[in-house]
Amino acid sequence: MKELPIDSVLPELADVLHKGRNAVLVAAPGAGKTTRVPLALLDAPWLGGQRILMLEPRRIAARSAARFMAASLGEKPGETVGYRVRMDTKVGPKTRIEVVTEGVLTRMLQEDQALEGVGAVIFDEFHERHLQGDLGLALSLQSQGLLRDDLRLLVMSATIEAEPVAALLGGAPVIVSEGRAYPVDTRYVGIRALERIEEACARTVAEAIRLDEGDVLVFLPGAGEIRRVHTLLSAAGLPPHVRIMPLYGSLPAEAQDRAVAAAEPGERKIVLSTSIAESSVTVKGVRIVVDCGLSRVPRFSARTGMSRLTTVPVSVASADQRRGRAGREGNGVCYRLWTEEQHRILKPQSTPEIREADMAPLALELAAWGVADPAELHWLDAPPAAAYGQAVTLLVELGALHPAQPDKPTAHGRAMAELGMHPRLAHMILRAEPLGLGAAACELAALLSDRDPLRSRNIDVRLRLEAMRGKRVAAEADEAALRRLQAEAAVWRRELGIRDAGSDRDIDLCGVLLALAYPDRIGKRRGDGRFLLSGGRGGAISELQPLSAAPYLVAAEMTDAGTDGEIRLAAPITTEQLDEYCAPLIREETEVAWDKSAQAVRARRRVRLGALTLQEGPAQNPDSALVMQELFEGLRQQGLDLLPWTKPARQLQARVELMRRHNPEWPDVSDEGLTATLAEWLAPYAAGMRGKNDLGRLNMTSIVEGLLSWSERQQLDREVPTHLTVPSGSRIPVDYSDPEAPSLPVRLQELFGLAETPRIAGGKLPITLHLLSPAQRPVQVTRDLASFWRDAYFEVKKDLKGRYPKHYWPDNPLEAMPTNRTKPRT
Template identity: 45%
Template sequence: MTTLPIHSALPDLLTALTNRSRAVLQAPPGAGKTTVVPLTMLEAGLTTGRILMLEPRRLAARAAAERMAQTLGEPVGQTVGYRIRGDAKISKSTRIEVVTEGILTRMIQSDAELSGIGAVIFDEFHERSLNADLGLALCLEIAEALRDDLILLAMSATLDAGPVAALMGDVPVITSQGRAFPVDIRWLDRPLGPKTRLEEATATLIQQAVSETEGGVLVFLPGEGEIRRTEALLKGRLPTDCDIRPLFGAMEFGKQRAAIEPAKSGRKVVLATSIAETSLTIQDVRVVVDAGRARRARFDPGSGMSRLVTEKVTKAEATQRTGRAGRVAEGQCYRLWTKGEEGGLQPFPPAEIETADLAGLALELALWGASPSDLALLTAPNPGAFAEARSLLRMLQALDAQNRITDHGRALAALPLHPRLAHMLTVAGPDAAVLAALLADRDPLARSAPVDLSLRLSALRDLRGYTDRHPFSANRGAIERIKSEAKRLAKRVKPDRKGGMSDAEMAALAYPDRIGLRRKGDAARYILSGGKGAVMDDHDPLAGARLIVATDLDGNPREARIRQAIQINEAELRGLFADQIGWIDHCEWSRRDRRVIARTQEKLGAVVLDDRIWKDAPPEAIARAMLDGVRDLGLVPSDAAKRFIARVKLVRDAENALPDMSDPALMDSLEDWLLPHLSGVKTAEGWKKFDLLNPLRAMLDWTQMQVLDRAAPAHFTTPLGRQIPIDYSGEVPEISLRLQEMFGQTSHPMVGRTPLKVTLLSPARRPVQTTMDIPGFWASSYADVRKDMRGKYPKHPWPEDPTQADPTLRAKPRGR
């Protein structure tokens, strides 16, 4: 047998597993851990049970099983077998079983003791898939409570091993140094320009790499679309002996196998997604071209939608990719970024549990009877995202009000589908299998195809007829894969209970929160029943539909773009959701109309099926809606209200005995002080005429009003007995009145110990003097004012001694 780097670490690994039954193994790409470790554990007789090894991808699972079987000189399915979704090769003699990660969860949920399983190996654990995190957490609980003999091993190439070892009970960490050949890394001289297309830049870099090197070339691109476009750009630009081979998850297995097998002649250029980062050994690769991008699913709990985002690779991913060039000989790696840009890369990719849709996890935990805090999860799920997942499951009737799993939820958990699709399939029966398989897979039609889901179903049910009628190409391989999966799903459910459901009705079962109603005046914009907005291309044939079910959205939290939808009619909705449709009375402030609108609406979630005027809306409801109008329009106090607020502020600042009447405080407490007084106010115009003085005065009790009146009286009483409002809005309180009205006033008006600022006016009510010392004014400046005013206003009295004169607002009697 060929000696591989992993062999030097095997003695320590076997000792750790014998003594502790658990360990973490670190080994770089190419060390041989995936194929050597399970066989070594089997040969050492560590367990009499089967050895289960988890792989994150179907291609890696099959390839690992085939390689181990080849080592033993046997066909797959004897000592070494595999189980993946839709395919299995195992027998009674199988001792090592390679499975994809979701299968372990199903095995545990159906048999909590994992009967017959002696060891579980988590390969490539650094990828931190949600199923691997959950699987390890469940296995740790099983080992603690039921199976102290269960052997657990986490294996990884780039994992930060410390936290995993601690999670598993401070278990030994075994490290294999590996035997990677040197790889010469080459960076760009300058960053790509903002308008440079990724595919064009990658194709140019591939040309350079091919011209400067020998051997197979492995190119990393984020997704199938980029692979296909790069492939098209390379046509005619590479030597004739170069064979271009795409490699991505949705390909047929035969084509995937062709991509990883050695080239029979010439050079092989493999255009791959991250599927080629780990587990797989792609023969004869000497050169890596890394476009520096990775595609990840990001879930937004606010919108309840996931979207695929293309991000820069992390340092760990870049290292992993680079290592592919040094597995068989010295190699070269061409990176589509500068050396300076490398410092800005994140160290590790996020764990899937941090970014993914958690509906499946929430369902599995409910089936297990646990919450996230009950299990040893390496990373806890985001509380908001997990709450959103539970909310969806309650909507699908998989959980009850206490978040306990229902019988319906148990049925959903048994199906290899997202809970949405499992709900649809369980309720609608085998007729929904084609739609479930379609929605679980990638779109089989070209990207230019309209959004109508019916087109996809037409292609699945009659590809020849579809091709004759429509110009949008269909992926024949994807069509066959979806049809095959639909057949398997149809066998998993009982005949439908509802019978004769349309495609639209079945889609609505899966997406009750994505039923869309076209917004008035806009043929392409929709409000979804879950409360979010969505938009489709104006020219799409489906854009005029009044009601749709959006089955695929890009997840934009503001207004999601509809990528796939189907038209539904109102009768179908009413038949499906009769128990959820109801009339709701509501009043709301309309910013557009600047008034309170009272409506009674028949609604399914946020979708309004019927809308009428609410003629007898109660005053309380109108007043509450008007509060939103006040928040929109702002407070508009009258002059009297402004003076009152200023008085309260003065006393509050001095004694802190009165309520806060600052604008922010008043706006924050509108319900407390304004609501009882808003009866009859419905419009912006009515609010403009509303006097705030009485509601503001009502904020003070009798004692507080006494305090206010003593400390800051509202009025000054003139010698004539007339009350003049005191203005407290300035630095000092002030009044304005005609000079003649102050005749006979021998002391200066005061507020407490503060003199009033007095503005004395002419008979024409123009200011002639401002003073804070009336006696001083009489004794000094008054003579000059009298001289000037007698000439201008001879009909009014201007006595020489104003302290002895009677106050008046009248002119002198005629004849005097």
Template identity: 50%
Template sequence: MTVDFTGTGLPVASILDELGAALMTSPSVILEAAPGAGKTTLVPIFLLQSGMLRDQKIIMLEPRRLAARAAARRMAELMGEDVGQTVGYRVRLESKISSATRIEVVTEGILTRRLQADPELAGVGLVIFDEFHERNLQTDLGLALAKQAQEVFRGDLKLLIMSATLDSPRLSKALDDAPVVRSTGRQYPVETRFLDRPSAKRIEASVAEVIEHAWQSEQGDILVFLPGAGEINRTQKLLESSAGISNARVIPLYGNLPPQRQDQAILPDPEGRRKIVLSTDIAETSLTIEGVRIVVDAGLARSPVFDPNSGMSALLTRRVARASANQRRGRAGRLGPGICYRLWTAAEDRGLIEFAPPEILTADLSALVLELANWGAQDVSELFWLDAPPPGLVAQAKELLQALDALDGAGKITLIGKKIVKLPLHPRLAAMVLRAEEIGEQSLAADIAALLSERDILRRDPEFPDADIRSRLDILRRDRQRKDANSSIYQVRRVSRDLTRRLDIRDRPRDTSKTGLLLAFAYPDRIGELRDGSQTQYRLSGGRGARISENDRLRGEPYLVVAELDGKGRDARVDLAAPITAPEIEEYFTDHIVSVRRVFWDENKERVLAVTERKLGALVLESRRIDNPSPEEISTALLDVIRRKELQPLPWDPASRGLIDRVNFARKHDDTERWPDYSDATLLASLEDWLLPYLAGMSSLAGLQKLNLADILKRGLDWNQLSRLNEFAPESIAVPSGSHIRIEYSNAETPVLAVRLQEIFGMKDVPKLADGRVSVSVHLLSPARRPVQITQDLASFWQNTYADVKKDLKGRYPKHYWPDDPLQAEATARVKPRKR
């Protein structure tokens, strides 16, 4: 059926011809269309019916499964067909496609799989990236691969990027000045209401209060944005027990719900009741939820953020960006005038960031790096990126993939890596399922992978924590025949069955005693060993610390494998784990266990020890004492402790510190010599050069006290520099009393001469250093060496200040010599001058 585009009344219809013309002449085009313009449903049909693609297909990517199904269903309705005919969809665990399908709506992972299998995308004429502004990892990867396929294999392949909120100029420039087509969209006016002041209540209570007010004072269905399923479920309970809300249908909407329950949120209530839809950001874009006139926005979103320090991703709840807040607000104006309640103040609104950072800058990149290796690109810079993957995250991803044996030492994909990349799992879990064949436990591995891919099926109780993943496996075993499609357990079983089908795994009894070993195949960096003297603290093979709750059933297990950590603090809390035995580690991780000889300073025994250790990452599986380490090993161990303690064990004295300060002063003020850098940072970095030769024969920190650091440091200066230093920045200055007073150079701008007042009678000017360019600051001291006056102008001091200072000092030190004319008096280091 041919669609009458103008008859739909959707604004995007007015620019379809312009869009078609742009795609005829350009390989890539950007479509910027406001929410409600109809881009998702009309554009693919128009481009198919225009004939420009001849007999080729269109693939349209939607970031979310719910949006993909809804878009395909709406397009099929416009064409008077069922889904699966001209328009179909493919999402994880579900597809409706036939030989007649010309428009395939897919999620991004599906496109990546297809490109990997067929880089030419044979039979495909156009790839559409819808809602590109969401910038999830698979969107950026899909565009990078499709762009290279276009450049290398398919010059006729067209790319269309669509969104309501885009940095179009930047994207256009990145895509070789791709043309930008704009549609204003159809958006009814939406009144925005803010809080008068920040709320001190829990988010669920604040949201429920606003919903109750809106329910009683406004008409229409309500769409509520909350950060996650936990907040949604708690808010639902509050609403269902509220006396102020009657005859309402409260419906949750989030990604892990079965399709039937998601559809209940989108479609009108069959009994005509008003709906309150409690949703995550899944409803931010693409979807039109029938009947919605009111939006209540908590202003929060939960997204995975990779922590390079821990090597783990954690879900963080953060304030939404302005672009997301505006998308949410627009949901109220799709079908008519609406109202948006924002649970933040107008002042807070002004502080919102414009766009959320793209996932590629913050996420775990192991799956992306493996896809690139499978594509044949070992260097990420070979492909097109709007934002390039950070080198540090790429390096960590390669390190993990090598630990999983998915990449070899050169970064090339291995045979097991090629198998991993074909599975719809994180590389960790895919590696586990594949290696499970070694121990005949692929059925168990499929269950574990499904559990870790979906939401936890066991409600966590702070009073009685249970981090043992075997408890979840027991629940799965008991509920194996459960048919309730709305249950989270059913969803886990569904994912497990899909994996067993893909790998042709025969269902067999599970031996849950192998759970820890299977987890170790996925998390070789999170094998934990109980610390000495503790029942709850673990050291992980990756170097991190972890702790189990005091009353958890896993408390005291000698070895654990951790699947989930909260990622916070020095010792992260273990949320999911299973025990593993020492023999299992020895047998199955032989290739990763290394023997090392270690000579080190033992802080408790206060001496150098030598051992040979068998290690799995940071875990010491076995340690044996070595007698008689070599002198070189002992010296290196001492050097390490000196470095670790930042030079503190060394016998610093005024002579050595004074020499360092003098050299640094000369380095600052004298450009006639190339003075060495004697800063602490440089001395630390070059310990092997200047200190190591003098540690021979020493075996303890006490022996370091014999070192003459001033002499050692002087050896870093040649004869000319030493002569120049004594002239340019002398160690001391002779004063009129005949004493040689040390100069303090710790402040390289202004050296200090601290001298008793009586020793400089007769001195008219302050001494000058650095060839007369730098005046010292004279700190005048009392006979008891207490500060009296600071000056850089002695003539002024004698003339204007001395009389008052003399009066004060004469009263406190009457036996000392206080002449009326200090310039003519004899300087003395004694109480009075010597009698002649």
């Protein structure tokens, strides 16, 4: 067997794992860690004949590593070495090394938390920091700590910072293998002005084919860019012996294997790849790398509750991994479509997926594991609290977690977790099966888990389902993608025992199925292709198409930019379907509220689905207690002037308030006091009332009197009378509008013979006298009548006598006879 750089550290690694439980192995690209380490540990005494699980982040890498190791033993996959990836398993009864992908490891742990029969778990290419990889390591550490103190854990990577990982593994030893990489000439070529990334890429590839030897590996962000570069290169006049081959995760396994295999003799190949070829996978014959410097990664928005794929610049570590692909088999060259200045501002490492991914799958896995709080486990990066809390809320809404105990999975939640797909899609399939829609749900789940197989502007999901069933032939369809989706849907149907093959009825119920998966994305049209979603967000269809006019739809895919995210995939749903299939989401509510403009309580019945109002109208017989509560709220908002206060009622209120100023034990009948105690004094009179018109029937004088005891009424009449009798015999009402200074408007002549100012409140408060002329015009205001007679009367007399000569103006007012006439009676 050919010697590889990793071989020199294998004895040290074996010794470390013999003496301890955990280790970190840092090995440069090309060192051989992926295929040599599992085989080197196979006969370790501590393994005791148990199996080794090796986690590979990508399916193509898992299959490739297993095949290589099996071949080195002279075997086929499924004998000593096997693999388990989604939709493809090669494992037999004698298998000792299983190469598995991240989701498969999580399922194995959930099915057997102790991992009986497994002696070691190896996490390869851990620097990629996928969410499922972090979860697998966290669960394995807890299993090791609580159930399996003999379990070995080994983390391997080429570019990861080893110290934090070693600390997470309890201070595990770090072993370093320098590897053996051939020199790679790095050329920063940049992008020309007004040149698209695909055009720059195709131009650079064509130049590299002409100038350099070997096959070309091109890194692009996604399948769309790969297709566009493929088209440009096909038209570029390349030599006939150059073959162009795509490589991305959703390609069929056979196509992926052809892309990574060595070129046929006499041929050269150009492999157009996503970041799938960044690590683990060796593309045979590559001496040239063309790197566009971009990567497409999932980003979850806690603000909107939605994930999206975002194109971001690669990190320095990823760029170095990509460049290293050119130096695996000989001297190479790497063309970078950015400048050295741009390179200096790249991030050192990629952001771990756990910081920015949808937490719903993680929250469901932790609940199934039995963890109430992510803090119970050990993480390199803990799940973000806001996104995790939002995920728990979604799982409760989907019925996966108990509402009263959101850390406990329901039976439905456990069934969802066992499916190993996103909780939304798992819920959709499980709920669709009893409705006879299981086959269509599996097809939609496959469709929504992968890239769009139709290159069409029409966002209707039904078109995709028809294409998957062969009912629609579209020039824009990707036939290979459709076949792959059909195969994946068939696997899920087989695993769930679903026998129905689907029907035309399913097509019409696409919106119902999407509503099961996305109850927060049911949209109601509000004009111009814009929709309000049940989750409270807005959504919009960017250009006019049939779904723009749909009264209701369900958005399966949309962006989260701006106020209204762009809807990318959707299906219509009718009000009848909402009533029939989404009844658990619909609630009827009666809203009772004060209408300020109408100055009355209004009661409306609404049928709602989340933020959507499906029906609305006046409510019949609303709760009388709620009506009264809102009536009182209206009085608090708009003030007690809404009540039918008469002048006598206000006078009574002022008299009681005056008494309270001198004795705090009296009731507080001020507007402030009455407002604070509305429910206590007004409720007995307000039954059946809704607004100002009804309140107009109230007798406020009687109501205020009702707040006083019999003795208080007697005292009030005695000490704060409504009227005072003056010397002329007239009974004149007292004005209490100013509680600080009650006043008595009285003609001057009616007070002749009165020496002192009248007092009320048991003699504590002098009345403010508003002295009037015979024509009832103001003459003087005083609270000291004796002083007025002594100091001011004679001046006033002169003035009044001149204006009213027929009236009686005595020289001595204290001895004169009072009169309410022109002259006193004789």
